[in-house]
Amino acid sequence: MKQTGVISKVSQNTIKLSFLEAAYNVLKKEGRPLSVSEITSIAISSGLILTKGKTPSATMGAQIYRDMKRRGEGSRFLKVGRGKFGLRVWKQPKASFKEGTFKSVAYNILKSTGKPMTVEEITRFALTQGLLKTVGKTPAATMGAQLYTDIKKKGFKSHFVQLGKNRFGLKEWNLGALEGDIKKAEKEKVVIDKKRSIVGDPINFKGLVYGPTNEDGVIFLFGKIHQELGINVEAIQSAFPDAKGRRKVRKGWEDVWIEFEYKSSDFKVHDHDPKGCDIIVCWEHDWKECPPSLEVIELKSVVQNLKNRWNP
Structure with a gap:
């Protein structure tokens, strides 16, 4: 069923808008990229559109996509990420990068x-x-x-x-x-x-046949041996640093902030601040210029030491 009846409360007069005009008004006012559902929700709650259709978001999305496909560079809309749209008039500032980086x-x-x-x-x-x-x-x-x-x-x-x-x-x-x-x-x-896969070196340790090949593997392995390292994990987060833990000291359990990396040098590559972290947990420690304030736990060495201890 075709969506009809759109009303705007932008001014004191009642103005009929299309879904595209409503989308344009919402994006212009918000000044940031929005998903189709967000655009539709704001348009309806603000009284910009009035529709009896059961799927207004689908109609909104179809009209924006159709406008972009038909008008190309002439469309007022621009896809700016997965499922998000913005306005073409939001000109990106001129790129300024240090030469050679x-x-x-x-x-x-x-x-x-x-x-x-x-x-x-x-x-x-x-x-x-x-x-x-x-x-x-x-x-x-x-x-x-x-x-x-x-x-x-x-x-x-x-x-x-x-x-x-x-x-x-x-x-x-x-x-x-x-x-x-x-x-x-x-x-x-x-x-x-799907034709081939890459694995790490064989370690045959705690149910793991191969060593990590990325940061996720480091986190998984750390989860298996954190008690042997004397560290209790309190929280894992997506922001830097990756985890908060506690380690036994003379007066009790002291909090420590942990960043996981496949190689310790990735800490520098990712432009992390050493002041915001206590420990780097990695598979391979290759960062020779690592600040002395950062403790590095190389799991490759830890695994070998534990295997030697358990199987002398």
Whole structure:
């Protein structure tokens, strides 16, 4: 059934608005990206639209998508993330990155190619073209960490946007037009990934056949041996630092803040503040310049020591 009857209380006069006009008014007033359901809810509660339809959010979403598809760059709307929309007039400030940095190189590559790319593709392009100078052994991991951190810290203000599982693009693009290509590429990538898997070194420890290959594996392993380390875990959180624990001291149990990393050097790559953390728990300790104020627990060594103790 076609949605009809939209009323605006923007002025003293009764003005009829379409769903698109209502969406535009809501986004303009809120000044931030919103989901279709949020736009619809605000429009209805503010009296901007009046509808007898059972699925106003579906109608709102369909009209916004249709407008973007038909008008392209001429549409007032822009997809600015998974399920969120904004206004094209919200011009992104000019990018200003320090020349030669990972983010600067990534931005220039994405700008020149005009298409979403994986972290590996961006890094490979940068190295083959001589755009990036690095002595690190895992430049792709550093590139990914820099882009993820920029998006997480800056949110909508970031110039980068994650598209799919491992692809990145620029906010200034018409992301709606790229959605089909991104989904197709992700499906192809899943098929490739299913053909082979990568595991860590064999450890045969507490039911684990292989050692961790990422931060999640470190957290899982720590959960199995935290008591042997004398640390009780009180809370796990998504923000920095990752966890709060307590450790026995002479006067009682002292609180400690813990950050999990696959390699200790990732702490620096992720641009964490050493003052906000007490302990880095990692699989491999490779950060030679680690501040002395930070204690590092290398689980690879801990596992070996425990195995030697239990099986002399």
